[in-house]
Amino acid sequence: MSFYIGREASKLWKRICSETATEIKLLAQNWKYILGGIIFQYLHGLAARGVHYLHRPGPTLQDVGFYLLPELGPDRAYISESVFTVVFLSFFLWTFHPFILKSKKIYTVLIWCRVLAFLVACQILRIITFYATQLPGPNYHCREGSKLARLPHPDSILEVLLINFPRGVLYGCGDLIFSSHMIFSLVFVRTYHKYGTRRFVKNCAWSIVVIQSLLIVASRKHYTVDVVVAWYTVNLVVFFIDKKLPELPDRSNGAAALLLPLSKDGKREENHKLLNGNSGDSADWRPRTQINGKIMEDGNIVHVEAVINGV
Structure with a gap:
């Protein structure tokens, strides 16, 4: 106990x-x-x-x-x-x-x-x-x-x-x-x-x-x-x-979503796609594996640095 x-x-x-x-x-x-x-x-x-x-x-x-x-x-x-x-x-x-x-x-x-x-x-x-x-x-x-x-x-x-x-x-x-x-x-x-x-x-x-x-x-x-x-x-x-x-901001999307700024057209969805490693194109929604702050894609390591701004 x-x-x-x-x-x-x-x-x-x-x-x-x-x-x-x-x-x-x-x-x-x-x-x-x-x-x-x-x-x-x-x-x-x-x-x-x-x-x-x-x-x-x-x-x-x-x-x-x-x-x-x-x-x-x-x-x-x-x-x-x-x-x-x-x-x-x-x-x-x-x-x-x-x-x-x-x-x-x-x-x-x-x-x-x-x-x-x-x-x-x-x-x-x-x-x-x-x-x-x-x-x-x-x-x-x-x-x-x-x-x-x-x-x-x-x-x-x-x-x-x-x-x-x-x-x-x-x-x-x-x-x-x-x-x-x-x-x-x-x-x-x-x-x-x-x-x-x-x-x-x-x-x-x-x-x-x-x-x-x-x-x-x-x-x-x-x-x-x-x-x-x-x-x-x-x-x-x-x-x-x-x-x-x-x-x-909707906290259900994770802590990182808090500090994502809204785009000019008022859509936050595109920012989420970019942060997750996907482009805005729906055809590029491919799964990626994240290891120690690095995103693995087709065997190549791509370093991603996300700049988070306050709301």
Whole structure:
């Protein structure tokens, strides 16, 4: 038993080391996109903090969701946040599963490049909308009489830049249309729906997002319009941006396929043929034997040097 455990642990460690080396190479090529996406998350939080200074509490607007869904109350408002935390952590861990599991359909760095691109595009639209019109917040701490409903004039620019994290994020007001929680959840679920492998998990993920939508309204964190606008805006943004971005490489073709560039006409098939020692001509699809980095053909040794470029 101990021998089996030791052997499996050795395999796992080799897999982690190999995957780490690959991801580091990808990170070296795409670090600007990752860093830019992370910086924009801070800018999005800064914008949400800024609109809180403009927020003016008032009567809660008439909302059909408030009539149909029972109010959870401030004591149970944590339920929607708990569901969102589960969605966020589950997706985050899934993006790192190639380091542990044998299933290697995605590359962690490349998947986060796409996710951050979707988030940034949606958040830009969100910033525009909640600065265009400030609605009275329906959340309990945003109502008239609450000390958090209005922010006093900042004493210094540093107070604004620090955004009072995380309290300033959890108790913000005015950044309503459209829901930030729904942006993250829909981007995560759509990404897993495309690149995930388990249909049952996909169905559960979509069901959880629907439940989260109802809980957000029931906890009075957003109006129904904030959730509805998020549903069609995020899906449309992801749909159009996903068509513009280069497709992720298919790991089922081997590790070398990762670093093969697409040809001008968008076909990767010809590159695979050349790498395998076959020409583009179907008549030249002859079997070749590879020995120690050399390809044997009709008894002659042909040295092949493949130059691999990053995606």
